[in-house]
Amino acid sequence: xxxxxxxxxxxxxxxxxxSIPEYLTGQVQSKLAYVDEAIVEAQVSxxxxxxxxxxxxEIFPERKAKLEEKVQRIVNSMAKGSIKPKIQVLEDHLxxxxxxxxxPTPELIDLNELSKESDGVYTLGPLLTxxxxxxxxxxxxxxxxxEAAPYRFPTxxxxxxxxxxxxxKAFPHSLSFVTHLHEDLDLIDEFSQRAxxxxxxxxxxxxxxxxxxxxxxxxxxxHLYFALxxxxxxxxxxxxxxxxxxxxxEAINLASIxxxxxxxxxxxxxxxxxxxxxxxxxxxxxxxEKVFEKIGxxxxxxxxxxxxxxxxxxxxxxxxxxxQLKYEIRASLPFKNSTLAVGSYNYHQDxxxxxxxxxxxxxxPSHTGCVAFGLERIAFAFIAQYGFDKSNWPxxxxxxxx
Amino acid sequence: MENQNINLxxxxxxxxxxxxxxxxxxxxxxxxxxxxxxxxDSLGHMEVMMQLEDEFGIEISADTIAELISIxxxxxxxxxxxx
Numbered sequence: 001x002x003x004x005x006x007x008x009x010x011x012x013x014x015x016x017x018x019s020i021p022e023y024l025t026g027q028v029q030s031k032l033a034y035v036d037e038a039i040v041e042a043q044v045s046x047x048x049x050x051x052x053x054x055x056x057x058e059i060f061p062e063r064k065a066k067l068e069e070k071v072q073r074i075v076n077s078m079a080k081g082s083i084k085p086k087i088q089v090l091e092d093h094l095x096x097x098x099x100x101x102x103x104p105t106p107e108l109i110d111l112n113e114l115s116k117e118s119d120g121v122y123t124l125g126p127l128l129t130x131x132x133x134x135x136x137x138x139x140x141x142x143x144x145x146x147e148a149a150p151y152r153f154p155t156x157x158x159x160x161x162x163x164x165x166x167x168x169k170a171f172p173h174s175l176s177f178v179t180h181l182h183e184d185l186d187l188i189d190e191f192s193q194r195a196x197x198x199x200x201x202x203x204x205x206x207x208x209x210x211x212x213x214x215x216x217x218x219x220x221x222x223h224l225y226f227a228l229x230x231x232x233x234x235x236x237x238x239x240x241x242x243x244x245x246x247x248x249x250e251a252i253n254l255a256s257i258x259x260x261x262x263x264x265x266x267x268x269x270x271x272x273x274x275x276x277x278x279x280x281x282x283x284x285x286x287x288x289e290k291v292f293e294k295i296g297x298x299x300x301x302x303x304x305x306x307x308x309x310x311x312x313x314x315x316x317x318x319x320x321x322x323x324q325l326k327y328e329i330r331a332s333l334p335f336k337n338s339t340l341a342v343g344s345y346n347y348h349q350d351x352x353x354x355x356x357x358x359x360x361x362x363x364x365p366s367h368t369g370c371v372a373f374g375l376e377r378i379a380f381a382f383i384a385q386y387g388f389d390k391s392n393w394p395x396x397x398x399x400x401x402x
Numbered sequence: 403m404e405n406q407n408i409n410l411x412x413x414x415x416x417x418x419x420x421x422x423x424x425x426x427x428x429x430x431x432x433x434x435x436x437x438x439x440x441x442x443d444s445l446g447h448m449e450v451m452m453q454l455e456d457e458f459g460i461e462i463s464a465d466t467i468a469e470l471i472s473i474x475x476x477x478x479x480x481x482x483x484x485x
Contacts (some may be wrong), residue, residue, distance in 0.1 A: 081455075083462075083463075083464055083467070084461075084464065085464060086465060088463040127459060312445065314448075315445050315448035315449065315452075316445065316448075318445060318446050318448055318451075318464065318467065319444040319467070320444075322463050322464045322465070322467035322468040323467075323468045349437075349444075351443070351444070354440065354443075
């Protein structure tokens with residue numbers, strides 16, 4: 001059934017080829033963003049999928065048929081033979097009393113604390129920046145408690161390295177490519193005279209860009225594994241820390257500051273034997289539990305999986321769930337009675353040790369894990385829980401941010 | 403008779419692993435464990451789990467997936483399921 005909601009949107013209703021388990025509807029919905037550029041919104045329930053199409057351009061029946069075929073392919077790939085994830089809750093502090101319940105976004109925009117540059121790309125103002133600085137101090141203290149060695153990693157990441165760790169297969173949809181003009185005077189001249197921007201972005205002469213050698217980095221800890229590659233791990237174990245920019249394209253899911261294309265993560269990274277990595281991941285969680293308790297932060301820590309693309313989603317997500325490799329810190333967003341992932345405790349087994357040839361003194365591949373915090377998200381969650389009136393803020397935060 | 407059954411199950415499991423990993427059957431030794439060969443990684447493990455479900459007509463839960471990390475453990479689990 002097709003109905004027109006308004007002048008700009010057409011709705012396409014699709015009955016999925018197979019019933020979508022409740023635990024998968026959110027994951028399927030997020031993947032529909034990558035089906036077709038005309039999709040502006042998607043809603044998924046077990047027996048019905050609603051696709052909202054931008055009808056400024058005409059959607060011909062052939063395109064609709066193709067679109068439906070792609071939607072069914074996603075459903076089939078993700079739902080067929082899917083294994084219900086084992087949800088393990090390590091901490092539940094969602095019922096902590098918090099003083100604010102409004103959506104802070106309009107006020108953040110009015111105060112110039114949030115300036116949108118493009119979808120998923122925002123400038124943050126002084127208040128949010130100071131809140132980030134407060135949390136950064138807590139995360140650096142955590143890193144110091146492990147005597148983690150400080151690192152500075154590049155923002156670019158070589159395509160060759162991402163290929164080695166299977167990133168193109170696992171997360172192709174979220175890649176952000178970097179290129180430059182060919183080193184050719186004629187082409188550079190032509191670009192300088194003819195390039196312009198239309199409403200969708202840059203329009204450049206054909207053949208301007210060189211082959212992609214680098215991408216924008218999607219994670220912080222990868223750079224450490226690349227630096228440690230092809231040699232024995234000094235001392236057989238390492239704790240390290242770094243803050244870095246990360247980039248994950250999320251199409252129409254980039255609707256607010258909750259989901260950014262360009263964001264910042266602080267990570268504490270552990271490399272060594274299995275027990276060393278797992279013990280320190282757990283110690284880090286317990287130390288952060290105390291920090292969050294001090295400031296009355298409302299959140300829950302529960303098992304989760306990474307947003308693998310459809311080809312690998314079913315197997316990889318089930319594997320992560322079965323082996324309890326990832327736990328997310330999900331902060332309360334009272335204004336929408338929902339939660340937002342603001343950090344995670346991760347264990348990669350010996351995946352990076354094997355793929356990057358990082359070896360322990362006995363010659364076996366090293367295990368790795370990381371504790372990662374999304375700085376923009378945690379600042380947003382804090383303001384969503386505590387609002388703008390500093391007299392309502394926890395004493396520990398008020399003392400630092402006057 | 404019981405030993406014969408276990409041997410048959412072991413052989414079937416080794417066949418399934420060789421097929422799932424697309425490697426020569428000689429590589430699949432009776433005591434093989436997760437991570438012993440590059441092919442038995444996360445994706446390989448889940449492929450094995452799905453093939454075990456199809457072959458033996460069983461449903462493997464998320465809890466069990468993390469326990470079936472060697473051929474002897476898989477064999478013991480299958481044997482118990484069939485009792």
